[in-house]
Structure formats: C-alpha cells, structure tokens
Amino acid sequence: MTLKVFADRMSQPSRAVILFCKLSKIDFEEVKIDLFKRQHLSPEFAEINPLQQVPAIVDGRFKLYESHAILIYLACAFPGVADHWYPADVSKRVKIHSVLDWHHLNLRYGAMRYVLHTTLGPALGRPLNPEAAAKAEKTLDSSLSKIESVWLKGSGKFLLGSYQPSVADLSLVCEIMQLEVLDEKDRARILSPYKKIQKWIEATKASTQPHFDDVHGILYRAKIKIQKQREISTLQSKM
Amino acid sequence: MTLKVFADRMSQPSRAVILFCKLSKIDFEEVKIDLFKRQHLSPEFAEINPLQQVPAIVDGRFKLYESHAILIYLACAFPGVADHWYPADVSKRVKIHSVLDWHHLNLRYGAMRYVLHTTLGPALGRPLNPEAAAKAEKTLDSSLSKIESVWLKGSGKFLLGSYQPSVADLSLVCEIMQLEVLDEKDRARILSPYKKIQKWIEATKASTQPHFDDVHGILYRAKIKIQKQREISTLQSKM
Numbered sequence: 001m002t003l004k005v006f007a008d009r010m011s012q013p014s015r016a017v018i019l020f021c022k023l024s025k026i027d028f029e030e031v032k033i034d035l036f037k038r039q040h041l042s043p044e045f046a047e048i049n050p051l052q053q054v055p056a057i058v059d060g061r062f063k064l065y066e067s068h069a070i071l072i073y074l075a076c077a078f079p080g081v082a083d084h085w086y087p088a089d090v091s092k093r094v095k096i097h098s099v100l101d102w103h104h105l106n107l108r109y110g111a112m113r114y115v116l117h118t119t120l121g122p123a124l125g126r127p128l129n130p131e132a133a134a135k136a137e138k139t140l141d142s143s144l145s146k147i148e149s150v151w152l153k154g155s156g157k158f159l160l161g162s163y164q165p166s167v168a169d170l171s172l173v174c175e176i177m178q179l180e181v182l183d184e185k186d187r188a189r190i191l192s193p194y195k196k197i198q199k200w201i202e203a204t205k206a207s208t209q210p211h212f213d214d215v216h217g218i219l220y221r222a223k224i225k226i227q228k229q230r231e232i233s234t235l236q237s238k239m
Numbered sequence: 240m241t242l243k244v245f246a247d248r249m250s251q252p253s254r255a256v257i258l259f260c261k262l263s264k265i266d267f268e269e270v271k272i273d274l275f276k277r278q279h280l281s282p283e284f285a286e287i288n289p290l291q292q293v294p295a296i297v298d299g300r301f302k303l304y305e306s307h308a309i310l311i312y313l314a315c316a317f318p319g320v321a322d323h324w325y326p327a328d329v330s331k332r333v334k335i336h337s338v339l340d341w342h343h344l345n346l347r348y349g350a351m352r353y354v355l356h357t358t359l360g361p362a363l364g365r366p367l368n369p370e371a372a373a374k375a376e377k378t379l380d381s382s383l384s385k386i387e388s389v390w391l392k393g394s395g396k397f398l399l400g401s402y403q404p405s406v407a408d409l410s411l412v413c414e415i416m417q418l419e420v421l422d423e424k425d426r427a428r429i430l431s432p433y434k435k436i437q438k439w440i441e442a443t444k445a446s447t448q449p450h451f452d453d454v455h456g457i458l459y460r461a462k463i464k465i466q467k468q469r470e471i472s473t474l475q476s477k478m
Contacts, residue, residue, distance in 0.1 A: 051341065094311055098305040150290060
C-alpha cells in the first residue's frame with residue numbers, strides 16, 4: 001500500500017513533509033485536508049489524527065502525526081534517502097534534533113502567530129489582532145536573530161554550518177516561507193536585517209528545485225490573491 | 240572526561256536530563272546554573288549554550304542543548320541504556336518523537352506559563368499576570384485533556400500505551416511536576432479531572448525511585464517555602 005500523506009500545502013509543516021517525499025523519491029499519495037474548509041476537524045480525519053492537525057501519515061497500518069516525527073520516520077524507514085537529511089552519525093543527528101526542538105517555541109511560535117494575527121486569521125474564522133501580532137513579531141524577530149547568530153554559524157550554507165541541507169532546513173525554511181503572504185513592507189521589515197538567513201533560504205530553494213516551487217505554488221498564488229484584496233481594501237477606504 | 244550537565248533542578252527539562260542520567264547509570268558532573276541568580280545569562284555560560292538556557296551538556300568537545308535532543312543523545316551514545324527509554328525500533332522511536340514534538344507548544348507552553356504567571360514570575364523579575372495565567376490555563380487544560388484521551392490511550396501505564404517508560408514520560412511528567420509549586424487549590428482544580436494522568440504520574444514516580452524524589456527534592460522544598468509565604472501574605476492582608 002502506498003504511503004498516504006494527509007496535508008494542506010497552505011500549512012508550512014505539510015509542505016516540509018511533501019517536499020521531503022518528492023526530494024527523496026518516496027512514492028506517496030497526497031490527501032488534501034483543507035484547513036480553510038475545516039476538514040481537519042471532521043470525525044473521519046480524527047480517526048487518522050486525533051490531534052486534528054496536518055500533516056499526518058498512514059503507512060500500511062502505521063499512523064503518525066507531528067511533522068518532525070514524520071520527517072524522521074520517512075528518513076529512517078524508506079530506502080535510498082540521502083544521509084545528509086538525517087545523518088546516521090549520532091552527534092550530527094542530535095544537533096539536528098536540537099534545532100528542531102528549539103523551532104517549536106521560537107520560530108514556529110512567532111511566525112505562525114504573526115501570519116495568523118496579521119493576515120490569515122479571517123480565513124480561519126478569527127479576527128485580526130494587532131496586539132497579538134506585535135507580541136508575535138517580537139518572538140519572530142528574536143528567533144530570526146538566533147538563527148542568524150547561532151544556527152547559521154559556521155562555514156556551510158545550511159543550518160549547523162552544514163554543506164548539505166537536513167530535515168531541519170526544510171522545516172525552518174518552509175516556516176519562513178509562510179511570510180510570503182504578508183504585506184510586502186512587513187515582510188521586508190522583518191527579514192531584511194538578516195543577510196545570512198536570506199542566503200540560506202536561497203541556498204535551500206536552489207538545492208531543492210524544481211520541487212520547492214512546485215510545493216510552494218499554492219502559497220505564491222495566495223500571495224497574489226491576498227495582495228489584490230489589500231489593494232481593493234486600500235482603494236475602498238479612500239473612496 | 241566526565242559528561243558535564245549544566246542544569247538547575249528548579250527547571251523541569253533540567254530535572255528530566257539529570258533523572259535520566261541517574262536511571263541509566265551515566266557518570267556525570269552536575270554544574271548548577273542558578274536561574275534565579277540569572278547565571279544562564281552570563282558570558283561564560285553563553286560559551287556553553289549561546290541560547291542561554293538550561294539544560295546543556297558538554298561531552299568532551301561536544302556541546303549540546305535542548306533537553307529532548309540531550310535525552311536522545313544520552314540514550315544513543317552511552318552504553319547500557321535500556322531500550323525502552325528510546326527504542327531502536329523505528330516505528331516505536333518515531334511515536335516517542337511525536338509526543339516530544341507535540342509537547343513544546345502544548346503541555347510545556349501551558350504549564351510553564353501558568354506557573355510563571357501565577358507563582359514563580361516575581362522570583363525571576365517578572366510581575367504576576369492573572370490575564371496571561373488565564374490564557375495559559377486554557378492551553379494547559381487542553382493539553383492535559385489530549386494526554387488523557389490520546390497519548391495515554393492503550394493498555395500500558397505509560398504514554399503511547401507502553402508497559403515501560405520512555406524519555407517522553409520523563410519529559411512530560413517532569414513538566415507536570417512543576418505544578419507542585421502552585422497553590423494547592425489551583426493544582427487540584429487543574430489535575431483532578433484527569434484520572435489516567437494521576438495514575439501515570441504515580442507509575443512514572445514508582446518506576447524511577449529513589450532518583451525521582453532525589454531530583455525533585457528542590458521542588459518539594461520550594462513548594463513548602465512558597466506555601467508559607469502565601470500563608471504570611473494572607474495573614475498580613477487580614478491585619
């Protein structure tokens with residue numbers, strides 16, 4: 001039976017898992033769980049993932065959720081995955097865990113909430129919240145600063161000074177890509193101080209094409225749509 | 240060279256790491272980094288962990304931070320660690336990752352903030368914040384509910400229905416133990432609806448004694464001290 005990946009490409013951890021499957025030539029069936037249609041809250045999906053979040057996978061009778069755990073499973077359980085994604089060497093491997101663990105309460109927490117409270121909230125039934133957005137921006141900025149000064153230290157282009165990307169690069173870059181849907185001025189203000197991060201994002205994109213753009217297509221299209229809505233709102237407010 | 244563990248036993252992830260070393264008979268030197276004295280913010284400690292958090296370890300020339308990554312390193316790099324803590328079987332192992340990943344933005348986020356905003360804040364230079372505490376309690380309660388209904392499902396006494404504890408049990412139980420410092424009424428209100436969780440905490444304690452109580456001694460003493468302070472404040476407010 002083919003591996004099933006339950007995902008919505010508008011979700012950053014979903015994109016990381018789909019991208020990894022494509023890069024590692026893992027045969028899979030993508031099952032869309034539309035977050036905007038609240039399909040993740042359906043009783044059918046609760047049978048797959050009782051936490052009601054995407055991504056989740058089903059491999060035969062084996063079910064798994066949480067994107068980092070899924071990436072590790074895919075790297076370990078499928079043949080032919082290149083070692084650099086999740087090295088067999090314990091010292092290298094646990095350094096990747098260190099980044100992945102740090103991610104949750106730092107970059108993920110900041111970026112996810114900033115995007116939610118400034119942009120995507122209404123589509124998910126939540127009003128925009130400038131106060132919560134301001135708090136989230138602090139966490140986001142502090143996280144980007146740590147990525148620049150701690151995690152991107154070293155001679156390689158990737159996290160932990162590596163010369164090839166790992167699953168941590170996929171997870172964190174997919175998170176930062178979510179900022180694409182922001183107002184361009186906000187996005188530039190947030191990212192422009194961080195030169196190493198900009199190079200790292202480009203290096204990750206370059207090393208994962210054409211799959212990177214394929215998996216992010218939905219986000220690029222959402223960016224254009226949201227930008228148009230912003231322009232219409234601005235025009236209407238001037239009338 | 241002996242493994243060095245930089246920790247403050249008042250920190251729940253520090254306790255999980257120290258407890259694991261003791262349980263697995265890993266020879267280590269404990270170096271106290273006093274959070275209340277802000278020693279984690281010193282330039283010397285930034286050389287060990289640039290993220291300025293405990294726990295962190297130094298094993299020869301190898302440095303590592305983030306408690307889950309440390310637990311995995313210890314389980315993999317030291318001989319004689321029992322398999323149940325972090326099983327070699329990939330399917331079992333990634334299920335443990337699934338719990339550990341989920342932990343950060345759920346139980347950890349809720350419990351840490353609830354304790355900070357109701358009790359420990361002033362000792363760390365932050366005022367108490369009832370509004371933030373109320374928000375944190377929602378996350379904490381929702382997390383406990385998921386532990387009860389999802390992670391403790393199955394026939395065993397431990398997470399994922401296991402018959403023996405894993406590193407995930409240590410991490411999550413050490414987090415819940417932090418609630419010891421709360422006002423007893425608050426603690427009872429939060430934990431009493433969750434019968435499976437109460438049994439699981441007792442099972443984890445029982446299977447890790449005498450080390451569990453040794454490592455939590457500082458917390459039990461803090462509980463008594465904070466309770467006395469509360470009684471004095473109540474008396475003073477009545478005078």
